[in-house]
Amino acid sequence: MSRFVLALDQGTSSSRAIVFDHSGGIVAGAQQPFEQIYPQPGWVEHDPEEIWRTQLETAREAVRRAHAGPGDIAAIGITNQRETTVIWDRDGRPVHNAIVWQDRRTAPICEELRARGLEPLFRERTGLLLDPYFSGTKVRWLLDNVPGLRLRAENGELLFGTVDSWLLYRLTGAHATDYTNASRTLMYNIFERRWDDELLEALAVPRALLPAVQASSGVFGETAALGGAVPVAGIAGDQQAALFGQAAFAPGMAKNTYGTGAFLLMNVGDRPVASPSLLTTIAWGLPSGSRDEVTYALEGSVFIAGAAVQWLRDELGFFARSADCEALAASVADSDGVYVVPAFVGLGAPHWDPHARGAIVGLTRGSNRAHITRATLEAMAYQTRDVIEAVERDAGVKLTELRVDGGAAANNLLLQIQADILGREVVRPAVLETTALGAAYLAGLAVGFWADREDVSRNWRVDRRFRPQMSAERRGELYRGWQRAVERAKGWAGGG
Numbered sequence: 001m002s003r004f005v006l007a008l009d010q011g012t013s014s015s016r017a018i019v020f021d022h023s024g025g026i027v028a029g030a031q032q033p034f035e036q037i038y039p040q041p042g043w044v045e046h047d048p049e050e051i052w053r054t055q056l057e058t059a060r061e062a063v064r065r066a067h068a069g070p071g072d073i074a075a076i077g078i079t080n081q082r083e084t085t086v087i088w089d090r091d092g093r094p095v096h097n098a099i100v101w102q103d104r105r106t107a108p109i110c111e112e113l114r115a116r117g118l119e120p121l122f123r124e125r126t127g128l129l130l131d132p133y134f135s136g137t138k139v140r141w142l143l144d145n146v147p148g149l150r151l152r153a154e155n156g157e158l159l160f161g162t163v164d165s166w167l168l169y170r171l172t173g174a175h176a177t178d179y180t181n182a183s184r185t186l187m188y189n190i191f192e193r194r195w196d197d198e199l200l201e202a203l204a205v206p207r208a209l210l211p212a213v214q215a216s217s218g219v220f221g222e223t224a225a226l227g228g229a230v231p232v233a234g235i236a237g238d239q240q241a242a243l244f245g246q247a248a249f250a251p252g253m254a255k256n257t258y259g260t261g262a263f264l265l266m267n268v269g270d271r272p273v274a275s276p277s278l279l280t281t282i283a284w285g286l287p288s289g290s291r292d293e294v295t296y297a298l299e300g301s302v303f304i305a306g307a308a309v310q311w312l313r314d315e316l317g318f319f320a321r322s323a324d325c326e327a328l329a330a331s332v333a334d335s336d337g338v339y340v341v342p343a344f345v346g347l348g349a350p351h352w353d354p355h356a357r358g359a360i361v362g363l364t365r366g367s368n369r370a371h372i373t374r375a376t377l378e379a380m381a382y383q384t385r386d387v388i389e390a391v392e393r394d395a396g397v398k399l400t401e402l403r404v405d406g407g408a409a410a411n412n413l414l415l416q417i418q419a420d421i422l423g424r425e426v427v428r429p430a431v432l433e434t435t436a437l438g439a440a441y442l443a444g445l446a447v448g449f450w451a452d453r454e455d456v457s458r459n460w461r462v463d464r465r466f467r468p469q470m471s472a473e474r475r476g477e478l479y480r481g482w483q484r485a486v487e488r489a490k491g492w493a494g495g496g
């Protein structure tokens with residue numbers, strides 16, 4: 001009997017593999033960072049071969065550290081940085097670097113589509129908006145800019161996929177994705193659940209490129225990569241996987257993940273909720289009789305969260321390890337009027353300004369590294385409040401508590417600041433690797449390793465609750481300062 005499930009967590013900054021047991025506990029893991037390629041300001045690429053190599057090596061390493069063999073692994077689940085776009089040929093050779101979700105190069109394509117009056121159509125069918133964030137305009141850019149690509153795509157020689165599909169193709173030879181990843185492409189109708197010909201035409205993307213779309217939990221293929229046949233039985237984009245890993249199965253339940261970016265997702269049930277400043281997206285699609293059952297989510301996507309801590313570490317040299325930011329920020333009582341707006345790649349929800357750029361305001365002669373570091377942690381909390389207010393307005397519900405996860409959620413000061421800025425309780429579960437855990441659950445449910453969602457819910461445990469301690473007056477004053485700071489950062493790269 002297989003004892004474990006293996007999750008492959010292919011993130012923006014690293015590839016991770018984690019072996020989970022039946023209680024949802026971590027048995028072993030391995031992680032490898034990989035190169036971030038910045039060919040021009042605002043452009044971000046990854047090498048698909050490096051993504052594959054680091055993911056395969058970490059998978060093998062995690063299984064080895066678990067003292068396991070392929071026979072011990074009931075199934076593999078894949079979760080991935082979303083929207084990042086790869087095109088490869090039928091021999092599995094990438095034709096270009098992956099264009100990463102953070103990449104802003106397709107802003108002019110978005111503007112062109114908007115000028116043609118197409119934004120309402122995209123919004124209505126995909127739940128997204130016209131922002132360079134999503135895959136569709138990235139595919140279009142590749143076809144328009146890499147010599148020979150469009151012709152080869154039309155001839156059916158090429159395959160497009162988000163990173164899940166890329167890994168699946170290398171692992172099993174199947175060209176497929178799941179509902180959650182499809183829902184981030186700008187090409188998939190999330191209500192009718194099909195690739196949308198009208199949107200494909202607007203984007204000038206040939207249908208022959210596209211993968212098959214399957215349930216997030218179900219067998220996609222078998223891989224021999226671990227030395228014996230193991231089914232790949234679950235796929236979900238990282239944020240949806242985290243929502244699943246937090247066992248947020250009931251409508252109204254929400255989580256916020258503090259990783260490279262910060263992503264708040266709220267389960268809204270089987271009927272999508274439209275929102276002017278947030279995304280409507282597929283939380284997961286699960287097999288149910290003859291037709292898959294789809295659950296929707298409202299999402300507030302904040303592009304830069306923990307990445308701002310990395311920036312303090314790597315570009316400004318404030319400290320050696322990300323975790324050191326907590327002690328430095330705690331060395332001052334407050335940020336002394338300093339605000340950091342980490343709009344390094346524009347602003348996502350709820351502002352959606354691709355021309356915004358980073359800003360530090362409120363500096364005085366006495367401002368120091370500790371104030372700037374503390375203000376960076378506060379920025380994560382303010383950005384989260386921005387999206388929570390939008391979620392509550394648009395979904396018409398009030399969150400009673402916020403479940404949090406992701407690498408930066410290890411930071412106690414950050415979570416206390418978050419509780420203070422929100423005026424709500426913030427709850428941290430015992431397992432912070434909810435992204436990988438969600439992928440493991442999806443895969444394990446498909447092969448009967450876990451019986452059902454109740455089985456999964458029972459595994460969720462609280463590590464610590466953070467209760468608000470700040471006065472309402474102080475909270476309001478600080479937040480108004482943040483809103484003024486954000487206005488200063490908007491439109492910067494547009495020259496306006």
Ligand SMILES: Nc1ncnc2c1ncn2[C@@H]1O[C@H](COP(=O)(O)OP(=O)(O)OP(=O)(O)O)[C@@H](O)[C@H]1O
Nearest residue numbers: 011012013014259260306307322323406407408411
């Ligand atoms: N103690 C900490 N305090 C604040 N930020 C932290 C801390 N530890 C890690 N981080 C930040 O959290 C991020 C890493 O978290 P995590 O591994 O969840 O990211 P991720 O988004 O999953 O990465 P990827 O995008 O590769 O998936 C980094 O940006 C890092 O700077």
Ligand SMILES: [Mg+2]
Nearest residue numbers: 011238259435
């Ligand atoms: Mg991640």
